[in-house]
Amino acid sequence: YKRTLELKAKVNPNYYRIYVLGEWGREDVSRPFIYNFDRKKHTGKLKRVEGVPIRFSIDFNIDPFVCIYGQMWQDKDGHHIHILGEIVLNNKGVQDMIEVIKTRFTPVDLMNCLWTGDATQRKRCVETNYAGKNINAWGKINDAFRLGKRMHTPNVNPHVNTTRDLCNYAFGLHPDIKIDEGCSLLINEIEYTEATEDGGINKKNRSKEEQRADALDCYRYYLSTWCGDMILRPNKYGIK
Numbered sequence: 001y002k003r004t005l006e007l008k009a010k011v012n013p014n015y016y017r018i019y020v021l022g023e024w025g026r027e028d029v030s031r032p033f034i035y036n037f038d039r040k041k042h043t044g045k046l047k048r049v050e051g052v053p054i055r056f057s058i059d060f061n062i063d064p065f066v067c068i069y070g071q072m073w074q075d076k077d078g079h080h081i082h083i084l085g086e087i088v089l090n091n092k093g094v095q096d097m098i099e100v101i102k103t104r105f106t107p108v109d110l111m112n113c114l115w116t117g118d119a120t121q122r123k124r125c126v127e128t129n130y131a132g133k134n135i136n137a138w139g140k141i142n143d144a145f146r147l148g149k150r151m152h153t154p155n156v157n158p159h160v161n162t163t164r165d166l167c168n169y170a171f172g173l174h175p176d177i178k179i180d181e182g183c184s185l186l187i188n189e190i191e192y193t194e195a196t197e198d199g200g201i202n203k204k205n206r207s208k209e210e211q212r213a214d215a216l217d218c219y220r221y222y223l224s225t226w227c228g229d230m231i232l233r234p235n236k237y238g239i240k
Contacts (some may be wrong), residue, residue, distance in 0.1 A: 009219060021054060031217070033164060033195040033202075036171035046082050046180040054084075054109055057222040058097070058117035059214045060137055065089040066214040067097060067117075068186060071100050071228055078238040081170070081227065083179040086186050086215060094137045098144045110145050116152045116225035117218065152225050161199040163220040170223060173239045186215040 005020055048054075049071055058067040061207070070083035071126045087100055121137035135143070142151055171176050179187060194202040201213050223230075230237050 004063050012139060015106075029192055029194055030195075031195045032191075033193040033213075034167055034171065034190045037164055037190050038171070039191070041188070043152060043181045044172060044175060045177050046076065046084055048084060049080075049082075051112055053112045054105065055114045055222065055226065056101075056116070057218040057225070058115070058141075058189040059217045059221070060094075060118050060121045061212070061214050062092070062109060063090050064212075064214055065184070066098060066185065066218055067101070068183065068215060068218040070222070070224065072098045073237075078175050079176040079205060079225075079236075083183060083219070083222075085180060086218075088185055088215075094140050098141065112150075113145065113147075114150050115141065115145070115147055115227075116221050119154050119157045119238070120220065134228075154225065158220065158224040158228070160201055160220070163224050164195065166228065166230060167221050170227065174230070175238045183215070186219060188211050190219070191215040 005016070019047075026140050027032075032236050052071045052073045054069050055072060056069045059065075065088075066084055067087040069085055069087075070081070072079075074080070085104075087097065089096055089100065105113070111123050117138075138151065138153060140145070176182055181187070189212070201216070227237065230239070235239075
């Protein structure tokens, strides 16, 4: 019976998820937003590389409020893109996320970290009379970690269709792009988020987890900020 299940898993991974892993009630994705992701190839137990800065990407929805973090570096073995973890908060604000991050990382880590994420929060005031002034979400993060030039948030968010092409190109061709297996929300959204007919993200019903795509948004911002030229300059990323 076990051999039968394993054989069926090779033919239909969704069957394996439902009947072996017990992930019940998931329908097949008819039009996946990410179609080049392979759980076996692109996930695993990852370890931090000392001396390489931590890169954060954040999305500001309240339920959930999501941040992913990882590392990117190049060595004799090539170019590497590793997502090491995710932070998922429910009904919490910017200051709560800041405090959680301060408990996970050392002051040295935070002195060298890089940030990107949802650009729309540049204009939204989250606190009035903060040190005598009004401040937006990115202002609070900038103040908390003294980012300065280490804050790489764009002026406007990248186009969804462009980041879809970039994410699928990376999963299809990059030699070492991986997500830690503990990033359950991100992996789930990558596998189950549906695209609209014009290539956008289906977010019509936030009561359905696969239509929130908050962690996936973080991932899109992450790749767009630091690997936005991958399709035009593949050699830079070890793609041949």
